[in-house]
Amino acid sequence: MWFWTGVAYHWLYFSQINQAALVFGALIVAQAALLAYVGIRKQLRFGRDFEPAVGVGIAFVGYAIVLYPLIGIWTGHAYPRMPAFGVMPCPVTIFTFGLLLLAKQPLPRPLLAIPLTWSLIGGSAAFLLGVPQDWLLLASGVIAVPLIILGGRRHSHAQISGKPV
Numbered sequence: 001m002w003f004w005t006g007v008a009y010h011w012l013y014f015s016q017i018n019q020a021a022l023v024f025g026a027l028i029v030a031q032a033a034l035l036a037y038v039g040i041r042k043q044l045r046f047g048r049d050f051e052p053a054v055g056v057g058i059a060f061v062g063y064a065i066v067l068y069p070l071i072g073i074w075t076g077h078a079y080p081r082m083p084a085f086g087v088m089p090c091p092v093t094i095f096t097f098g099l100l101l102l103a104k105q106p107l108p109r110p111l112l113a114i115p116l117t118w119s120l121i122g123g124s125a126a127f128l129l130g131v132p133q134d135w136l137l138l139a140s141g142v143i144a145v146p147l148i149i150l151g152g153r154r155h156s157h158a159q160i161s162g163k164p165v
Contacts, residue, residue: 001092002032009087024118028089031114038108045104053147057101060144063136064095071133083133090122090134097144105151112148116141 010025038044048054068091072082085091093115100107100115123138125131 001086001095002028002035005087005089005092006032009089024089024121027114027117031111034110034114038111043108044111046099046102047104048102051151053101053151056143056147057098060094060098060101060136060140062098064091064098068094068133075132083131089118090126090131090137093118093122094137094140097140100148101144105148107148109149112145116145 006025006028010021010028014021064085068085096115119137119141126134126137
């Protein structure tokens with residue numbers, strides 16, 4: 001989805017409206033490459049004990065897949081012109097934060113940089129452009145990144161102390 005969003009949305013569509021989309025597209029394609037790289041190297045694994053981060057992760061995934069399009073319809077965006085999950089960078093970012101919250105710790109920290117950057121850029125635009133389904137985007141990075149970093153620290157401390165992880 002990151003690759004598709006970078007190429008199809010940013011480079012082919014949005015760059016006709018705003019030339020900054022070329023840079024955004026490059027960053028988003030870089031995120032796709034990074035996800036592929038850590039996945040191939042088995043640095044991204046899923047499964048955790050239930051804890052607050054897992055609940056937030058499930059909520060983010062559900063929001064991106066179910067509520068995001070429903071809010072779009074509710075606010076007057078008709079299919080196929082509505083912002084959609086899997087095509088637009090905003091719900092893909094929320095979904096990604098959800099998955100990263102569900103991943104086993106520690107996570108490679110570079111995985112957080114581009115989604116956090118997009119959550120701040122796209123999230124602020126949501127308020128400026130009046131896209132209510134993207135309001136959670138701004139909060140998603142601010143909520144997910146600290147939870148992921150704290151979870152990684154707990155994991156590191158547990159490994160050092162010899163406690164089961």
